[in-house]
Amino acid sequence: MSLLVWNCRGLGNPLTVNQLADLVWVKDPSVVFIAETWTDKARLEQVKRRIQFKNLFEVPRRNKVGGLALFWKEDFNLNVETFSPNHIDTTINKNTPEEWRFTGFYGEPDTQKRHESWDKLRVLKNRRASPWLCAGDFNEITHQSEKSGGRTRPHSQMQLFRDALDDCSFIDLGYVGFPYTWHKHFADYTIFERLDRGLATAEWFTRFREQKSTI
Incomplete structure (x- = not known):
């Protein structure tokens, strides 16, 4: 799968x-x-x-x-539970021993509203206790090393994202290949950032450690 x-x-x-x-x-x-x-x-x-x-x-x-x-x-057992302009939350194999969660996520592109995305993650965490995978474009980085070119990202802005990931007990699944998932060209420079990622709870990681999600 x-x-x-x-x-x-x-x-x-x-x-x-x-x-x-x-x-x-x-x-x-x-x-x-x-x-x-x-x-x-x-x-x-x-x-x-x-x-x-x-x-x-x-x-x-x-x-x-x-x-x-x-x-x-057609043969995949998936139920959509909640949704918003920033997420679609689902349960896989609901009410079975193999139950787990997948949330497709899109972080708020407006920096001033991005805290609303992190609050949404915290709400989703409390919805169900199943092993949880959350993946998508979060429109934010966790460390300056995930950005090349342009202005330095404010530490406080990245810290808010890191706090949300900690509150949700997420493990970053990492990546293979080119380290950046977004870029924008300007006249004399290009900005690269890693905005897309897969995040999972320890329970999900333990169950599916031999499998990979494609992001």
Whole structure:
């Protein structure tokens, strides 16, 4: 079993949809979480058919931006529990000994409102005690080493994120390959940051330590 988590920054471009379909073909995930869909339900239904998945849950975009989508296979036992413009929270194998949680997360892009995302994580932590995996684009870094170029990130801003991760008892699942997941080019420099990550509780990590999530 694997999961694919991706901030696609818009599914309106057919090339982006083809790229997603290629990833699904290579990784063969049971669940696909997409952040920043920038599109509507009709287009997401087309994407669902293109990647040959049975189920779709959508959180609509806001003013042509944002938007979340969760796709999962027909035979995969998944229940959507709660959602918001920043998350889709699910239970896998609900009410069985194999129960666990997956939350697709998109951190608030507005720095002034980012604390609301961390409060949301704390609320989600208390919803259910099952082993928990949370993955997505958090729009924040934990240490200055996760950023290259541009201005130094304020320590207090990163500390708020680290505090939320500690309060949720999360373990960072790490990464393989290039250390940054987002970049922006300017006239004379480029900023790179690691904004996307997978986080899990110790209970989840123990159960699935031999398996990997694709982010």
